[in-house]
Amino acid sequence: MAPNENSATELTALVVDDDRQLRMIHQRMLNKVGVKNQAVENGKEAVQIHCSGQGFDLILMDKEMPLMNGIEATKELRSMGICSTIVGVSSHTKEKQIQEFMEAGLDDYLVKPLNLAKLRSILDKIM
Amino acid sequence: MDVGQMQRQWLDYTRSLFIEGFLDNQFLQLQQLQDENNPEFVVEVVSLFFEDSERILKDLTFALDQQGVDFKKVDAHVHQLKGSSSSVGAQRVKNACIAFRNFCEEQNVEACLRCLQQVKQEYCLVKNKLETLFRLEQQIVAAGGSIPMMELSF
Numbered sequence: 001m002a003p004n005e006n007s008a009t010e011l012t013a014l015v016v017d018d019d020r021q022l023r024m025i026h027q028r029m030l031n032k033v034g035v036k037n038q039a040v041e042n043g044k045e046a047v048q049i050h051c052s053g054q055g056f057d058l059i060l061m062d063k064e065m066p067l068m069n070g071i072e073a074t075k076e077l078r079s080m081g082i083c084s085t086i087v088g089v090s091s092h093t094k095e096k097q098i099q100e101f102m103e104a105g106l107d108d109y110l111v112k113p114l115n116l117a118k119l120r121s122i123l124d125k126i127m
Numbered sequence: 128m129d130v131g132q133m134q135r136q137w138l139d140y141t142r143s144l145f146i147e148g149f150l151d152n153q154f155l156q157l158q159q160l161q162d163e164n165n166p167e168f169v170v171e172v173v174s175l176f177f178e179d180s181e182r183i184l185k186d187l188t189f190a191l192d193q194q195g196v197d198f199k200k201v202d203a204h205v206h207q208l209k210g211s212s213s214s215v216g217a218q219r220v221k222n223a224c225i226a227f228r229n230f231c232e233e234q235n236v237e238a239c240l241r242c243l244q245q246v247k248q249e250y251c252l253v254k255n256k257l258e259t260l261f262r263l264e265q266q267i268v269a270a271g272g273s274i275p276m277m278e279l280s281f
Contacts, residue, residue, distance in 0.1 A: 019207070021175045021214050028160045028168060064206070091210050113214045115156045 011126065012055075015039040016046040016073065017062040017089070022112070026060055026089075029119050042066055043073025050077060056084050057126055060114070063090035063101055071104040078105035085126050089114055130272035137263045138278055144260070149253050154216030158276055173257055176215045180250055183208045187243055191236070201239060202231040208246065219249045 013035045015026045023039040030037040035058070040046050042065040059077070063070040074086055088101045088109040098109050108125075110118050128136075144150045154169075161168040187204045190197060209224035227242035264274055 019179075019210060019214070021172055021179065021211055024172055024175065025157070025160070025214055028165065032160055064203075091206070091213065112210060113153050113156070113216075115153070116159065 009034045009123075009127065011035045011057045011123065013037040013058040013060065014046065014049065014056040014084075015060050016041075016043060016065070016070070017060070018042055018065040019062070022062070026114060029114065029116055032116065033119060033123060035123070043068030043070060043076070046073050047076050047080070050080060050082055055082070058122065059084050059086045060089050061086055061106070063088060063092060063097075071101055074101070074104040074106060085122070087122055130267060130270045133263065133267045133270060134272055134275045137260070137267060138275055140260060140263060141279060144256055148218055149256050151216045151218040153213060155279070157215065158279075161276075170261055173215055173261075176211055176217065177254060179211050180208060180220075180254075183211070184243075184247055184250065187246075191239055191243060196234075196236055196239075198231050198234045198239075202228060205231060205246075212250075217250075217253045220246060220253055223249045 011034075013030050015023050015030070015037060017023050017026065017039070018041050023041075027037055027039055038049070038054075038056075040049055043061075044067040046059065046061070047068065061070045061074055065073075068076070070088060070090070074088070077084075077086065085107045086105060088098075088106045089112055090097075090101065090109075091112045092098060092101075093111055102109055108122060110122070145154075157169045157172055183204050187201065187208075190201050190204060205224050205227045209221055209228070212218075212220035212224060223242065223246045227239065227246060230238035230242055267274060
C-alpha cells in the first residue's frame with residue numbers, strides 16, 4: 001500500500017530544482033506520501049549538501065538549472081559514490097535529451113509536471 | 128446568497144474553467160495536495176506563478192525589444208514560463224508557450240512578438256479567472272462553509 005502522511009516511511013528525499021513553484025509542489029507531494037525531504041536550488045547545492053555528509057534515498061533532479069545543471073550534478077554525485085536513486089524530472093520529451101540525462105547516471109526519468117501517481121510509482125521501486 | 132448556493136456557484140465556475148481549457152488536471156493535483164494542515168496551498172503556489180510569470184513576461188518583452196534579438200535567451204524565458212504554467216495547470220498559457228518556442232527556433236521576430244501578445248493575453252485571462260475562483264472560496268469559508276472539492280468530478 002502506498003504510504004501517506006499518517007504512515008510516514010523512513011525514506012528521505014532531496015528536491016533539486018531552481019523553480020520555487022516546483023520545489024514547493026514536489027516537497028508538498030513528498031510530505032503527502034510520508035517522505036521526509038529537503039530542497040536545494042541547483043546542482044551545486046545538491047553536491048554541497050552531500051559533501052556536508054547528508055544522504056538521501058531519493059533525489060528528484062531537474063535538468064536545466066543555473067550554476068550546475070542536472071546532468072553535471074548527477075555525474076558529480078555518482079563520481080562521489082552516491083548510490084541514491086536519482087530521478088530526472090524535466091519537461092524535455094525528446095529522446096536524445098532524455099538519453100543524455102539518463103547516461104549521466106539517472107535511475108529513472110519523469111516528465112514534468114510530477115503528480116502523486118508518478119511519485120508513488122518511483123517510491124514503490126525503492127521500498 | 129446562502130452557503131449552498133455559493134458552493135454550487137463555485138462548482139459551476141470551476142467546471143467551466145476546465146471545460147474552456149483554462150485549467151487542466153494538474154490544477155486538480157494541486158487541489159488534492161491541499162488539506163486542513165495546508166489550507167492555503169493552492170493560493171500560495173498560484174501566487175508564486177503570478178509573481179514569476181509577471182517577471183518572465185517583463186524579461187521577454189525586454190529581450191524581444193533589442194536590436195539583435197538573442198533567441199536563445201528568449202527561448203529560455205519561454206521554457207521557464209511553460210514549466211511554471213504547466214505546474215499549476217494553466218493549460219492555455221502552456222499551449223501558447225509551446226507555439227512560441229517553435230518560432231524561437233525559427234528565429235522569427237514578428238511571430239515571436241505575436242506569440243508574446245498571445246501569452247500575455249492568456250496569462251491575464253487565467254489570472255482573472257483564478258482570482259475570481261479564490262474570491263468565491265473566501266466567501267464560502269467566511270460564511271462558514273467548506274469548499275466542495277470532492278464533488279468536483281468530470
